[in-house]
Amino acid sequence: MVRAFIRGLDWIVRQFTHGRHALHHQTILKIGLVIVSLFILVTVLANWSWTSGWFLPYNPVYYRSAPRLQGPSLQHPMGTDQLQRDVFSRVLAGGKAPIIVAFGAMALSMLVGSLLGWISGFTGGVLDRSLSLTMDAIYSFPSMILAIVLIAMLHPGLAPMIFSVGFVYIPTYFRVTRAKVLQVRETTYIEAARAVGVSSTRIVLRHIAPNTVNAIMAVSSFNLADAILTVAALSFLGFGLPAPAPDWGFDIQNGQGFLQSGFWWLITFPGLMIIILALGFGLVGEGISDLVNPKRKRKKT
DSSP states (O other): OHHHHEEEEEEHHHHHHHTTOOGGGGGHHHHHHHHHHHHHHHHHHHSTTTTTTTSSSSSSSOOOSOOOTTTTSSSSTOHOOOOOOOOHHHHHHTHHHHHHHHHHHHHHHHHHHHHHHHHHHOOOOHHHHHHHHHHHHHHOOOHHHHHHHHHHHHHHHHHHHHHHHHHHHHHHHHHHHHHHHHHHTTTTHHHHHHHOOOHHHIIIIIIIGGGGHHHHHHHHHHHHHHHHHHHHHHHHHTTTSOSSOOOHHHHHHHGGGGGTOTHHHHHHHHHHHHHHHHHHHHHHHHHHHHHHTTEEEEEEO
């Protein structure tokens, strides 16, 4: 089954990279994809089986007759919290908000930022300068504070978090896409397309946009890792899912008051999940950067 999974990933990578590299040469990418895939699979199963209980050992939301603040044991591998809830079950189900918001924010920022980057870089002139100044102003503002301001103007929830985090990353995609468009638009085949009367829309969509895909892919995977940390920070500050929904950032905030009393497991295991998932997306980003940039060489270890 694992071999079939690796072969499937190899085929996908070959389709996106035109066969320049094979997946079996990308150990970092394989490790990152396995980590991210496992997290997504566990999160889907955990949130889908709340009522049936066939996947989660205990209900992660409702109280039960378990010892309060019990340390890790065979019955509760990650202990229980102050409300007698199983930490292991909450950790398994707590990836819903980070994963959904990270992918949703990436899709939003990629769509808006890339589109504006194509238009700005290809058009030039006053529009280019106006968009560049606007994006620079957004980029210069501290991303976490900007996300907090935006989500505070709305209300806690998945949709406001997606919009707030996605808005923060729009300038990143804009700058990367615009820089690539400025390189491509001066090439010979673009000038030839203009000479034969090809419309600007067709030139952008048919000739310029495909040349920016590699750079966008590399940026998106790194932004996913950063988005996981941003979502966790927002949840920690109280701007995530409302209680008692399982959420890694909220559970860390909820357990910090008990840390000095020796109840370390309340924040340790949710924190490890955040670190491992962010690391997985970071490894995927490193692997994609190697794939889409043939000039980049990594020393073998």
